[in-house]
Amino acid sequence: MENYTYNSPTLLLEGLNVSKDSTYPLFLFLFFSYVFIIVANVGIAFIVFIDKTLHQPMYILFWNLSVNDILGNSVIVPRLLIDMWRPPSERIISYNECVAEAFTTHMFNTTSHTVLMIMAFDRYVAICNPLRYTTIMTNKMLIKLTVFAWGVAFVLVGILLGLTIRLNRCRTLMRSIYCNNAALFKLSCESVFINNVYGLTFTVVLFTGSIGSMVLTYTKITVICLTSKNKSLNSKALKTCSTHLVLYLILLLSGMTIITLHRFPQLSEGRKMIALLSHIITGSLNPIIYGMQSKEIRRFLSKLFDSNKILPSF
Numbered sequence: 001m002e003n004y005t006y007n008s009p010t011l012l013l014e015g016l017n018v019s020k021d022s023t024y025p026l027f028l029f030l031f032f033s034y035v036f037i038i039v040a041n042v043g044i045a046f047i048v049f050i051d052k053t054l055h056q057p058m059y060i061l062f063w064n065l066s067v068n069d070i071l072g073n074s075v076i077v078p079r080l081l082i083d084m085w086r087p088p089s090e091r092i093i094s095y096n097e098c099v100a101e102a103f104t105t106h107m108f109n110t111t112s113h114t115v116l117m118i119m120a121f122d123r124y125v126a127i128c129n130p131l132r133y134t135t136i137m138t139n140k141m142l143i144k145l146t147v148f149a150w151g152v153a154f155v156l157v158g159i160l161l162g163l164t165i166r167l168n169r170c171r172t173l174m175r176s177i178y179c180n181n182a183a184l185f186k187l188s189c190e191s192v193f194i195n196n197v198y199g200l201t202f203t204v205v206l207f208t209g210s211i212g213s214m215v216l217t218y219t220k221i222t223v224i225c226l227t228s229k230n231k232s233l234n235s236k237a238l239k240t241c242s243t244h245l246v247l248y249l250i251l252l253l254s255g256m257t258i259i260t261l262h263r264f265p266q267l268s269e270g271r272k273m274i275a276l277l278s279h280i281i282t283g284s285l286n287p288i289i290y291g292m293q294s295k296e297i298r299r300f301l302s303k304l305f306d307s308n309k310i311l312p313s314f
Helices: 020-050 057-083 095-128 130-136 139-165 181-185 193-227 231-261 265-293 295-309
Strands: 010-013 092-094
Touching (some): 057 139, 139 181
Antiparallel strands (some): 010 092
């Protein structure tokens, strides 16, 4: 007979089930990946913040993406690294802390979609309406789009977690490497029908909106490129849009895979690794692709390193 602990203030994270031989390599991989994510994203965010020539819509939107990557990975990876050296019975987290972690995690995933949607709109205006770009993408419009990206995510995730915390809990074991909504409401012995319906609606609205916006903007960009004889325009569009599309497809496919694997409990270990790698891969690729692709950012870094080479003479 299963023992139930009702509304326990503490929960137990299942974490990663890895062998002792795999612990050290996995720890080192995650540690150095996290260090790279933080250093690269903080560096890019700092450059965009202090360099006035980068105070443009594209770079401001990229700054939002970097901040989101920092928050999303900082909530998950450090605790996971510590838990790897703890016995399974000591991977304890308070319920309130777990809810906060789940909220931040879902904000990270949702905001990744909404910011990429806005970046696609920015590229559409820049390529399809270059003469009107400055009149459309004004500071006021940029503020509205940024508030939209974070505001929509905040509302959708707030409702998602709000429906979960209303449930009474009768279990304490979180079958996940980090706190998330699905793992939280599975702790309840009450009906989670409303949670499943809203979760499905949430997913459909988010994916339909992001996929729809991507298809619409990239279809129009493709039409412009095919009908234009401007090789410079076509080269610029291919360079900026292809990388943006690759990152979006990685985010979309990893999200869909995680949601699908939630329906197959026997594949929980695979779901855990995919969920973890989706954070690591997107957080690492964003600064590499967007940061190093930008001539302005490369120019700033070049000036910075050149100035450091000049030593004062005595």
